[in-house]
Amino acid sequence: xxxxxxxxxxxxxxxxxxxxxxxxxxxxxxxxxxxxxxxxxxxxxxxxxxxxxxxxxxxxxxxxxxxxxxxxxxxxxxxxxxxxxxxxxxxxxxxxxxxxxxxxxxxxxxxxxxxxxxxxxxxxxxxxxxxxxxxxxxxxxxxxxxxxxxxxxxxxxxxxxxxxxxxxxxxxxxxxxxxxxxxxxxxxxxxxxxxxxxxxxxxxxxxxxxxxxxxxxxxxxxxxxxxxxxxxxxxxxxxxxxxxxxxxxxxxxxxxxxxxxxxxxxxxxxxxxxxxxxxxxxxxxxxxxxxxxxxxxxxxxxxxxxxxxxxxxxxxxxxxxxxxxxxxxxxxxxxxxxxxxxxxxxxxxxxxxxxxxxxxxxxxxxxxxxxxxxxxxxxxxxxxxxxxxxxxxxxxxxxxxxxxxxxxxxxxxxxxxxxxxxxxxxxxxxxxxxxxxxxxxxxxxxxxxxxxxxxxxxxxxxxxxxxxxxxxxxxxxxxxxxxxxxxxxxxxxxxxxxxxxxxxxxxxxxxxxxxxxxxxxxxxxxxxxxxxxxxxxxxxxxxxxxxxxxxxxxxxxxxxxxxxxxxxxxxxxxxxxxxxxxxxxxxxx
DNA sequence: CTGGGGAGGGGGCCC
DNA sequence: AGGGCCCCCTCCCCA
Numbered sequence: 001x002x003x004x005x006x007x008x009x010x011x012x013x014x015x016x017x018x019x020x021x022x023x024x025x026x027x028x029x030x031x032x033x034x035x036x037x038x039x040x041x042x043x044x045x046x047x048x049x050x051x052x053x054x055x056x057x058x059x060x061x062x063x064x065x066x067x068x069x070x071x072x073x074x075x076x077x078x079x080x081x082x083x084x085x086x087x088x089x090x091x092x093x094x095x096x097x098x099x100x101x102x103x104x105x106x107x108x109x110x111x112x113x114x115x116x117x118x119x120x121x122x123x124x125x126x127x128x129x130x131x132x133x134x135x136x137x138x139x140x141x142x143x144x145x146x147x148x149x150x151x152x153x154x155x156x157x158x159x160x161x162x163x164x165x166x167x168x169x170x171x172x173x174x175x176x177x178x179x180x181x182x183x184x185x186x187x188x189x190x191x192x193x194x195x196x197x198x199x200x201x202x203x204x205x206x207x208x209x210x211x212x213x214x215x216x217x218x219x220x221x222x223x224x225x226x227x228x229x230x231x232x233x234x235x236x237x238x239x240x241x242x243x244x245x246x247x248x249x250x251x252x253x254x255x256x257x258x259x260x261x262x263x264x265x266x267x268x269x270x271x272x273x274x275x276x277x278x279x280x281x282x283x284x285x286x287x288x289x290x291x292x293x294x295x296x297x298x299x300x301x302x303x304x305x306x307x308x309x310x311x312x313x314x315x316x317x318x319x320x321x322x323x324x325x326x327x328x329x330x331x332x333x334x335x336x337x338x339x340x341x342x343x344x345x346x347x348x349x350x351x352x353x354x355x356x357x358x359x360x361x362x363x364x365x366x367x368x369x370x371x372x373x374x375x376x377x378x379x380x381x382x383x384x385x386x387x388x389x390x391x392x393x394x395x396x397x398x399x400x401x402x403x404x405x406x407x408x409x410x411x412x413x414x415x416x417x418x419x420x421x422x423x424x425x426x427x428x429x430x431x432x433x434x435x436x437x438x439x440x441x442x443x444x445x446x447x448x449x450x451x452x453x454x455x456x457x458x459x460x461x462x463x464x465x466x467x468x469x470x471x472x473x474x475x476x477x478x479x480x481x482x483x484x485x486x487x488x489x490x491x492x493x494x495x496x497x498x499x500x501x502x503x504x505x506x507x508x509x510x511x512x513x514x515x516x517x518x519x520x521x522x523x524x525x526x527x528x529x530x531x532x533x534x535x536x537x538x539x540x541x542x543x544x545x546x547x548x549x550x551x552x553x554x555x556x557x558x559x560x561x562x563x564x565x566x567x568x569x570x571x572x573x574x575x576x577x578x579x580x581x582x583x584x585x586x587x588x589x
Numbered sequence: 590c591t592g593g594g595g596a597g598g599g600g601g602c603c604c
Numbered sequence: 605a606g607g608g609c610c611c612c613c614t615c616c617c618c619a
Binding site for chain 2: 354360361388392408413417
């Protein structure tokens, strides 16, 4: 696979290679690297593996259950099952098992359930009679196949708690739930920018939460431990050795070469907090008891999968973003489910919302433009764009201005145009107070002059500290005390109420309320409670909040979009949270 | 530098 | 689930 990844782009640069899907994926702007998706590859690979399994070819592992024998492949089982991942990880790392485990007795998993789980592993489809649901659930729990367990629970209408978890399980799960509710949602929103960094920081010995510092006691059942797991249960103050890290990656990434290409990210995810929550199952074969916290363990590995991308094309663990979302919803307790099967682009890893939208998105990478204008020959990636284009030839301008003869091709153009009639200029530069009818014009304006300087990354510390936090010592943003002071007042006048009232966002809808001074006073009072450093340190956030309040009246539209007001507010809140966290960390130091 | 038009892309709704 | 249609946003280009 690595060879393919490294050679195919070179081929692609010279000879566009038609894929089976007729698409050539190009990922522009990344050092000339071109990502070529083979959407069918995963299915074909899995299908061939299943054929081999049925024919008994290349099978290096036999599972048995109450006399029934199931030849299978270690790699597949390790990919789909946390239990086997750890079991075989021991072989690689510590050599305990050597070439062992050629036969694994799993009498505790009902034969039918085991058969169903194997089918799932090789086909990504779980086919079971409803009467066998509980056995499959049990088997999935034992083997650490979390998505199946979740699905079974959903069907059975059970929760993990209802199944008699121990106190340790419950405690660990609560922590995991908290983590998921904090971190996972960012993945679902496609906002990974700063989450990883925050997680890394939390892994450090000074940022271990109590549940990590005091891990649940080990299972009283003692079984030979795979050596690879030993580092997982190390005290949190002992970071894994490089060898362990390496092994960790091996066992966690399930062969996804991206995990190798992005070691930092992988380390962030798999080296993150949750690993210390695991009380790894003391497993040999067969596992005599359900591994404690197995759910947590699998969740973590699931995250590794998910954030690694290739959700759509993942063969070894057919876990979709939607499934993850469902799992998050189930574990996190009622988080709003994203609409319509979000899928992740295998090229850019972007989450695409909406059924059937991924092929459309993929054409942005492939450059494929299957829709050609019959009049002028211009090609488009989308038929709706072609349809709009055709209006130029037909003269159709379906969006007439009610106030003037102007007609427009796009509804949005009409909307912009109407603001001219109304005189509304809702987009105002917070620095020079120049108003614009269009938001993009405001953005252009702000990029075009000194506004840009003030909205770039703010210094971490105020001028009174004599450092700007950027590390270059320039301190440009706050070099002029008057400017800084002006900025404070200027920005705080438009501070969104999300800061002042803890995020309710219930501020007045207008950017410039009539009583600006009152607004400013209110903001300053609130900011004073936050401390002078923060007061001086958030021009970007202020401006972003300004955009939110002034630039988007249509709150609620594009609810899941990356540009939606809600998501912008989320990002903004992320920044506030992160910045506060950074300052607090510095203060601790 | 600004106003306006258009293109490209994402998401929601519906079939 | 996939596709059509629409809306929205952002960016680019031109006058």
